[in-house]
Amino acid sequence: MGKVxxxxxxxxxxGRSKLVLQVDDEGIITVGNWISVTPVRGxxxxxxxxxMEQVPKLLSRVCGICPVAHALAAVEAIxxxxxxxxxxxxxxxxxxxxxxxxxxxxxxxNIFTLPDLYIPGTDRxxxxxxxxxxxxxxxxxxxxxxxxxxGITEIAGGEAIHPTNTRIGGxxxxxxxxxxxKLTDLAKEAVDIVKTQMDxxxxxxxxxxxxxxxxxxxxxxxxxxxxxxxxxxxxxxxxLYGTSSRTSVQSWDPDHLREIRPWNFYMGxxxxxxxxxxxxxxxxxAAGTVVHPKREATxxxxxxxxxxxxxxxxxxxxxxxxxxxxxxxxxxxxxxxEYMTDVHEILNRLDTLNTSGKxxxxxxxxxxxxxxAWATTEPARGTNVxxxxxxxxxxxxxxxxxPTTWNFPVCxxxxxxxxxQLAEVIIRGYDPCVSCATxxxxxxxxxxxxxxxxxR
Amino acid sequence: MNVLGKYxxxxxxxxxxxxxxxxxxxxxxxxxxxxxxxEQGIIDGAVLAGPSSRPWQPQPFVATTRAELLKARxxxxxxxxxxxxxxxxxxxxxxxxxGIVGVPCQIQATRKAxxxxxxxxxxxxxxxxxxxxxxxxxxxxxxxxLIVEDHAGQKxxxxxxxxxxxxxxxxxxxxxxxxxxxxxxxxKYEQPGCHVCLDYVANTADVSTGSVGSPDGxxxxxxxxxxxxxxxxxAMAAGCFETKPIDQVxxxxxxxxxxxxxxxxxxxxxxxxxxxxxxxxxxxxPYI
Ligand code: SF4
Numbered sequence: 254m255g256k257v258x259x260x261x262x263x264x265x266x267x268g269r270s271k272l273v274l275q276v277d278d279e280g281i282i283t284v285g286n287w288i289s290v291t292p293v294r295g296x297x298x299x300x301x302x303x304x305m306e307q308v309p310k311l312l313s314r315v316c317g318i319c320p321v322a323h324a325l326a327a328v329e330a331i332x333x334x335x336x337x338x339x340x341x342x343x344x345x346x347x348x349x350x351x352x353x354x355x356x357x358x359x360x361x362x363n364i365f366t367l368p369d370l371y372i373p374g375t376d377r378x379x380x381x382x383x384x385x386x387x388x389x390x391x392x393x394x395x396x397x398x399x400x401x402x403x404g405i406t407e408i409a410g411g412e413a414i415h416p417t418n419t420r421i422g423g424x425x426x427x428x429x430x431x432x433x434x435k436l437t438d439l440a441k442e443a444v445d446i447v448k449t450q451m452d453x454x455x456x457x458x459x460x461x462x463x464x465x466x467x468x469x470x471x472x473x474x475x476x477x478x479x480x481x482x483x484x485x486x487x488x489x490x491x492x493l494y495g496t497s498s499r500t501s502v503q504s505w506d507p508d509h510l511r512e513i514r515p516w517n518f519y520m521g522x523x524x525x526x527x528x529x530x531x532x533x534x535x536x537x538x539a540a541g542t543v544v545h546p547k548r549e550a551t552x553x554x555x556x557x558x559x560x561x562x563x564x565x566x567x568x569x570x571x572x573x574x575x576x577x578x579x580x581x582x583x584x585x586x587x588x589x590x591e592y593m594t595d596v597h598e599i600l601n602r603l604d605t606l607n608t609s610g611k612x613x614x615x616x617x618x619x620x621x622x623x624x625x626a627w628a629t630t631e632p633a634r635g636t637n638v639x640x641x642x643x644x645x646x647x648x649x650x651x652x653x654x655x656p657t658t659w660n661f662p663v664c665x666x667x668x669x670x671x672x673x674q675l676a677e678v679i680i681r682g683y684d685p686c687v688s689c690a691t692x693x694x695x696x697x698x699x700x701x702x703x704x705x706x707x708x709r
Numbered sequence: 710m711n712v713l714g715k716y717x718x719x720x721x722x723x724x725x726x727x728x729x730x731x732x733x734x735x736x737x738x739x740x741x742x743x744x745x746x747x748e749q750g751i752i753d754g755a756v757l758a759g760p761s762s763r764p765w766q767p768q769p770f771v772a773t774t775r776a777e778l779l780k781a782r783x784x785x786x787x788x789x790x791x792x793x794x795x796x797x798x799x800x801x802x803x804x805x806x807x808g809i810v811g812v813p814c815q816i817q818a819t820r821k822a823x824x825x826x827x828x829x830x831x832x833x834x835x836x837x838x839x840x841x842x843x844x845x846x847x848x849x850x851x852x853x854x855l856i857v858e859d860h861a862g863q864k865x866x867x868x869x870x871x872x873x874x875x876x877x878x879x880x881x882x883x884x885x886x887x888x889x890x891x892x893x894x895x896x897k898y899e900q901p902g903c904h905v906c907l908d909y910v911a912n913t914a915d916v917s918t919g920s921v922g923s924p925d926g927x928x929x930x931x932x933x934x935x936x937x938x939x940x941x942x943x944a945m946a947a948g949c950f951e952t953k954p955i956d957q958v959x960x961x962x963x964x965x966x967x968x969x970x971x972x973x974x975x976x977x978x979x980x981x982x983x984x985x986x987x988x989x990x991x992x993x994x995p996y997i
Contacts, residue, residue: 407831411800414830418801431773432803 255283256527258673259538262290263680265365267318268657268687272680273520273546274673276527285668286519287661287680288550291688297651305331305620305643306421308651312639313415315655316689318361320415321354321406322632323639323689326495326653328419329628330639333497335421335620342610343423345602348494349436350410350419351630352595352602356443357402358633359566359588359595360395362684363454366585367391369467369678373460376468394450401443405599408432423613430608440599447592454589462582469674470531481581481679483667488562488659490629490636492573493598497628507627507638509558512654515550518662522548532674551691554662555654561662564635565683566591581667581682588633588684619646634684635659657683657690712969714912716931717938719962720952721923734784734870735920736928738950739810739840742916744775745944746808752837755808756798757781758789764865765857766850769794771802781810784842786871787853788900792818796828799835806837812844813908813917820913838940841911843919843965845873845903845972852898860895861888874920904979909969916941922965923958929965 255278261271269291275284296315300308309327313320325347332339367379372387381392403413408428410416418424428436466473490496490504498507522545530536538544554561562568567587570576576587622644629638634656642650660683668676724730724737726744733740746752754773759781761768767789772778791811798804809819816839823833848856857865861880872879878890911917915937922929930952932941944950955962 408800408803412830426797426801428801429803432801435803435805 257523257525257544258527258529259525259542259544260532260673260676261538263287263677264534265368265677265681266685266687267316268685268690270680270685270687271549272668272676273523273544274668274676275520275523276673280672280674282668282671282673282676284520285665285676286546287665287668287676288515288519288546289552289657289661289687289690290549291551291691293551293691294688297653300648300651303648305335305646305648308641308648309419309421310415310417312653315653316686317414318686319354319358319632319634319637319689321350321410322630322637323653323655324416324419325351326628326630326637326639327641328421329495329497329630330626330641331421331620331643331648333499333628334624334626334641334643335618336499337422337614337617339423339614340611342427342607343612343614345606346409346424346428346612347419349599349602349606350406350416351494351632352598353402353405353409355591355633356447356595356599357399357406358684359592360398360402360450362588362633362681363395363450365684366454366681367457369681370457370461371464371467373457378468379457391453394446394453398443398446398450401439401446404439405436408436420613422615422617423611425613427608427610427612428606433603433606433608437600437603440596440603443596444600447596451589451592455586458582458585458589467675467678470529470533472531472674474672474674476675477671479580480671480675481584481667481682482579482670483563483663485560485663485666486557486562487568487571488557488564488636489569489572489631490638491631492569493594493631495628495630495637498624498626505557505629505636507640510654511556511559513554513556515552515554516547518554519547519550519665521545552658552661552687553654555659556662561666562659563663563683564656564659566633566635568635569631581679584682591633620644622649625650632656634686655686655689657685657687660685661690712966712973713910713931713962714908714917714933716933718932719955720930720932721927721955721958722918722930722950722952723927725948725951729779729782730926732779732782734782734872735926736918736923736930736950737782738916738918738928738930739842740778740782741949742840742940742944743772743778743808743810743838745947745949746838746940747773747775747778749943750806751940751943752806752808754798754802754804754806755810755838756791756794757810758785758791763850765853765868765871771798771804773802773804783870784872786873787848787850791815792822795819795822795836796832799832805835807835808838808840809836810840810842811911812842812847813911813913814844814902814906816841816911816914816917817908838936839913839915841914841917843910843917843921843968844906845909845968846899846906847903848895848898849900852900856890856895856898860890863888904976905983907973907976907980909972910965919965921968922955922960922962927953927958929955929962 273286309324312327313324315323407413411418525542528540567584570587620643625642627640638654640652724741729737729740743755758767759770767785769791798807822829867882869883870881880888915934918928918930
């Protein structure tokens with residue numbers, strides 16, 4: 254019988270999550286549980302009964318890293334529910350916004366990932382905070398990409414973080430031709446930087462892939478060839494932006510979606526009996542601690558066609574561009590390749606943007622509440638689905654399945670077969686954004702989960 | 710009491726630009742300074758009070774060319790919320806170096822936005838030139854309408870210029886009709902907020918200007934900050950303005966001091982009174 258080790262909290266990603274891992278005598282994971290322990294904020298409930306105009310603004314607060322994704326999915330879903338079409342130029346601005354946010358997020362993910370990787374040809378890990386070269390220029394380059402991306406978001410979306418320019422029916426303002434010129438200049442500047450960054454990232458990732466071991470907590474941990482492999486499926490609803498229930502040819506079918514409770518997916522009560530004080534940062538959880546993953550988890554488990562699915566850059570590239578590399582490295586490589594798509598798409602869309610075009614539909618119907626509409630966006634971390642029903646201008650139902658929610662179960666499976674010390678390297682491959690993956694869970698007096706999911 | 714705020718220099722000045730002077734209120738200082746700054750790339754646009762669809766109802770707008778700047782010439786004595794466009798100038802207008810003109814309270818708001826940029830993310834470092842204009846008080850649009858249409862008996866549409874000075878409110882129409890009202894009758898239409906305002910000469914601007922203290926057609930200019938000094942100095946060197954030493958013009962700095970003192974003393978009274986009507990705390994004047 255193996256042992257159980259817990260890494261809590263996991264580091265270098267957004268939100269709070271932990272790993273409870275059953276390992277064999279060699280320290281290889283046999284059952285991996287990656288769970289969100291971010292406290293529930295209850296935004297899906299908070300928006301009920303609110304005027305629809307307010308809801309995208311509220312939902313953008315789901316996350317401070319991909320607020321654009323939520324603001325956009327929310328407006329698109331609400332527009333689908335009330336049945337409005339937005340002007341072409343408003344859509345163009347939204348796509349620009351979306352791509353800029355993706356650019357920023359991929360760069361941010363690089364910051365989280367790089368400390369796991371090595372400078373090729375050496376046994377030195379990459380410390381972005383070091384004043385030495387090449388670290389300093391890598392850090393500068395990444396920050397410049399983020400600066401550019403936020404600059405673009407700020408102009409197209411009104412704010413660098415939570416966009417204020419998006420609204421039901423389109424956008425508040427179109428941008429001036431001067432602002433368009435500025436965006437073009439910024440995006441043109443990004444083309445070269447992003448290309449260099451992509452090449453650099455792929456080089457260091459491939460270098461990691463060729464290594465036999467990596468140092469963690471002062472020990473050499475062997476890197477398995479199949480790091481992060483899983484045999485579950487992929488889901489992506491669009492190669493770039495997203496889709497909604499009003500499109501006639503649909504890239505996915507929400508009828509095949511089923512959300513189960515963490516209760517039915519994760520381990521029950523276990524006692525930690527493997528402890529490693531050398532594991533960064535501050536060691537793993539003390540032996541003797543009793544944990545209860547299925548009860549502690551605050552995320553839901555969405556299944557598509559009855560199984561977990563991976564979402565994100567690799568899923569998009571696998572489904573739309575024939576990318577077939579598996580595992581953590583494949584996933585990371587796909588992420589870097591999206592860099593170029595994002596900048597070029599910004600430039601293409603800017604080309605078509607008519608700065609004197611209308612960006613707001615008129616009139617905006619209040620919605621009859623008959624259909625549960627949905628819209629998806631494809632932000633950095635994968636498919637983000639928002640379901641909504643709008644009645645008389647008020648939100649009657651709301652539910653969302655965000656990227657990392659999809660990824661929790663599939664990544665939990667992908668942990669098997671790796672040395673437990675590499676579990677965090679695997680989850681970082683998913684670029685997790687945990688706090689938006691937190692769902693409403695209701696407990697009965699005996700602390701059993703009784704929450705019903707909203708869609709069915 | 711230092712009612713004029715800190716400044717590096719003060720002069721009486723007039724623009725040398727005939728086109729600007731043609732429709733300017735006094736010395737055309739604001740328009741000329743911005744026109745120069747725009748030309749030199751010191752600013753890439755400015756938030757100004759421009760015309761709207763209603764006569765004499767100003768509306769904030771972003772000017773990025775000289776032609777647009779010219780639209781904002783002349784004083785309007787009623788409320789115009791320039792600050793509402795300040796952030797927008799850096800967003801959908803894409804400006805990196807914003808100029809802004811405003812009355813003292815707006816300049817305070819601009820500075821406050823720079824110090825505590827709540828809701829003004831990425832705006833502070835994009836403010837490049839802040840020009841303040843002297844201000845006794847302003848009128849809400851309705852108040853202005855009553856003064857001009859009821860008291861002065863003129864149609865707002867036909868008014869060409871309004872002036873406050875020498876204790877009189879003067880309305881001049883396109884056809885040359887001039888009506889003067891004693892300032893006293895206008896007091897009750899003032900915006901109540903102005904009665905607690907303790908800044909007359911835009912103490913926190915880079916450059917502040919107004920007609921008071923200088924002869925007709927000239928303006929009194931305070932150069933206050935390092936930025937102000939730099940831009941003003943360059944504009945002078947480029948021949949944008951002709952100046953006279955302030956102590957050689959009539960009525961001179963004395964007049965500015967007199968009006969500033971009057972405003973501040975009068976308003977300080979209101980401020981003190983407010984300490985007793987419920988809020989329990991008097992307002993403080995951080996600008997003097
Ligand atoms: S008197 Fe003061 S508060 Fe009133 S408009 Fe002028 S500067 Fe603003």
